Every structure is written in C-alpha cells, then in structure tokens.
Amino acid sequence: xxxxxxxxxxxxxxxxxxxxxxxxxxxxxxxxxxxxxxxxxxxxxxxxxxxxxxxxxxxxxxxxxxxxxxxxxxxxxxx
Numbered sequence: 001x002x003x004x005x006x007x008x009x010x011x012x013x014x015x016x017x018x019x020x021x022x023x024x025x026x027x028x029x030x031x032x033x034x035x036x037x038x039x040x041x042x043x044x045x046x047x048x049x050x051x052x053x054x055x056x057x058x059x060x061x062x063x064x065x066x067x068x069x070x071x072x073x074x075x076x077x078x079x
Contacts, residue, residue: 001026003064005037006071014044024064031060033070048075 005020012018015037022036030051038046050073051058064070 001028001066003033003066003068003070005033006069007037008071009074011046011049011072011074014046015041028064029060030058030062030064030070033064034060034072037072046072046074049073050075 001024003022003024005022007015007018007020020037020040022033022040024032024036030053034046034049034051038044051060052071052073053062053064053068055069055071
C-alpha cells in the first residue's frame with residue numbers, strides 16, 4: 001500500500017521535503033513506515049521520532065491502514 005507521511009521540523013529538513021510517499025505491505029506497522037521513510041534517506045536517522053496516526057500518537061507496533069494520516073514529529077523542547 002502507498003502512504004503519504006508528513007514530516008515536520010528537522011525531519012523535513014533532513015528529508016528535503018515536508019512529505020514522503022512510501023510503499024509498505026498490508027498489515028504494516030508504524031515501525032515499518034519509519035523504516036520505509038529511512039530507506040529514502042541514506043545515511044540519515046530519525047532519533048526519538050514520535051509518530052501520529054490520524055492525529056493521535058501511536059506506538060511502533062500500531063497497524064497502519066490505507067488513507068491513514070501519518071506524521072513523523074521530532075522531540076519538542078520548551079522553555
């Protein structure tokens with residue numbers, strides 16, 4: 001299945017775009033989606049990435065479905 005993944009802040013900078021299109025198999029997880037994004041970013045990493053599926057934070061083992069809104073969010077510091 002083809003999914004569009006929204007990338008924010010430093011992750012968008014590292015990827016060179018605010019969105020990535022990835023291909024994952026049916027039954028894929030959040031972890032699979034992150035690996036697919038990383039495959040398009042040779043030599044890059046997404047340390048401590050938080051992932052939201054349909055605007056709710058999701059664990060690495062959460063399943064994704066066609067049409068889900070997936071966002072990769074870097075850690076946020078405040079002050």
